[in-house]
Amino acid sequence: xxxxxxxxxxxxxxxxxxxxxxxxxxxxxxxxxxxxxxxxxxxxxxxxxxxxxxxxxxxxxxxxxxxxxxxxxxxxxxxxxxxxxxxxxxxxxxxxxxxxxxxxxxxxxxxxxxxxxxxxxxxxxxxxxxxxxxxxxxxxxxxxxxxxxxxxxxxxxxxxxxxxxxxxxxxxxxxxxxxxxxxxxxxxxxxxxxxxxxxxxxxxxxxxxxxxxxxxxxxxxxxxxxxxxxxxxxxxxxxxxxxxxxx
Numbered sequence: 116x117x118x119x120x121x122x123x124x125x126x127x128x129x130x131x132x133x134x135x136x137x138x139x140x141x142x143x144x145x146x147x148x149x150x151x152x153x154x155x156x157x158x159x160x161x162x163x164x165x166x167x168x169x170x171x172x173x174x175x176x177x178x179x180x181x182x183x184x185x186x187x188x189x190x191x192x193x194x195x196x197x198x199x200x201x202x203x204x205x206x207x208x209x210x211x212x213x214x215x216x217x218x219x220x221x222x223x224x225x226x227x228x229x230x231x232x233x234x235x236x237x238x239x240x241x242x243x244x245x246x247x248x249x250x251x252x253x254x255x256x257x258x259x260x261x262x263x264x265x266x267x268x269x270x271x272x273x274x275x276x277x278x279x280x281x282x283x284x285x286x287x288x289x290x291x292x293x294x295x296x297x298x299x300x301x302x303x304x305x306x307x308x309x310x311x312x313x314x315x316x317x318x319x320x321x322x323x324x325x326x327x328x329x330x331x332x333x334x335x336x337x338x339x340x341x342x343x344x345x346x347x348x349x350x351x352x353x354x355x356x357x358x359x360x361x362x
Contacts, residue, residue, distance in 0.1 A: 119353060122150060123172040124157045125194060127213050128180025131316045134309060140178035144211070147304035147342055148176070148349050160190050166197045174207035174352030177214025179302060183267055184216045184226040195221035207352040208296040209345070212265055215290075215298030222273035222292050229268040233324060234284040235314060236331045237338060238263050240301060246279040249291055251347045261288070261301035261341035262310040264317070268300065289344075295355065303338075303345035310335045 124141040137143065141157040156172070158164045161180065169175060177198070182188060199221040202208055210218040216226045240261045246252035261282075269287040272278050280289040280299075289299045302310075311332045314321070318328035 119154075120171065120173040120356060121153070122148075122155045122349070122352070123167065123169070123175045124155055125166075125175065125177045125214070126157055126159045127161050127178050127191070127194070127217065128182060129161075130309075131181075131313060133316060134312045137309070140180075140304075143304040143309070144176055144178060144345070148345050150349065160194045163190055166194065169197070169201040169204065169206045172206075173356045174209065174348065175201060176348075177208070177210040177217060179212035179214065179265075182213065184213065184220050185228075185267065191217060198222075202292060202296040205293070205295055207348070207355055209348040210298040211304065211345075212300060212302060215300050216267060216269055218292070218296060218298045219269040219273055219276070219287075219290065222276070222296070224269055224273035224276065225271035226267055227270045228266055229270075229285060231284040233264075233266050233317075233320070233326075234268075234282065234300075235264045235317065235321070235326075237261070237307075237310060237335045238282050238284070238301075240280050240282050240288050240341070242280050243278060245277045246289075249277075249279055250351045251291075251297060251344050252279055252289070255340055255343070259340035260336060260338040261299075261303070262305035262307075262335075262338050263301050264310075264313045265300060269298070295351075297348060299341075299344060301338075301341055303341040303343075305338070307335050307337055 276290045276292040321328045
């Protein structure tokens with residue numbers, strides 16, 4: 116049997132200082148996805164590291180970031196061009212938060228500051244009818260909890276994309292483009308401790324916006340179904356690779 120290709124993680128940011136003892140975003144995603152260190156290759160695109168050939172990997176995961184897609188940083192735009200080509204070639208992609216927005220931008224969608232303001236904490240995500248037939252979301256409850264922290268959002272999905280989920284403050288919590296490219300605004304890799312850490316770090320900004328960070332932190336709860344979406348992507352990418360290997 117042909118060995119499975121590794122996964123590529125594009126690191127577009129770094130965790131807040133208080134959580135860096137837990138490793139990089141790429142490490143968080145690898146652990147949450149249930150992958151061994153030998154099964155992933157991480158590229159720090161934010162530091163200008165070169166992008167490899169997407170075809171060498173079973174799938175590509177794109178991390179969150181403290182940057183903004185609308186800043187159009189050179190590394191971000193270069194990554195967007197690479198992601199567009201990978202998506203058009205049918206490469207399995209999974210973007211998280213900034214990664215979700217970057218894939219949407221790469222494929223012709225629009226990203227901007229969320230007119231409803233910051234979304235932060237554990238929030239209920241509601242699935243659209245289209246999610247019932249999606250490989251990552253099929254069979255999940257109509258509403259499930261997910262961890263979120265973001266100011267920008269996908270204000271218009273890419274042409275031809277299916278929006279799969281929404282929340283009270285975000286109309287595009289998840290989308291799929293084509294057969295193998297997904298983006299999720301929420302953070303399936305976050306633990307409750309990580310979510311609380313981000314809330315604490317943003318306490319001053321939340322107070323200025325009229326939100327009590329202590330109440331927000333108290334409301335944090337586990338989000339296992341959000342993590343299941345991430346693991347289903349891994350399974351789907353492996354399945355796709357096996358099918359291509361038998362052709």
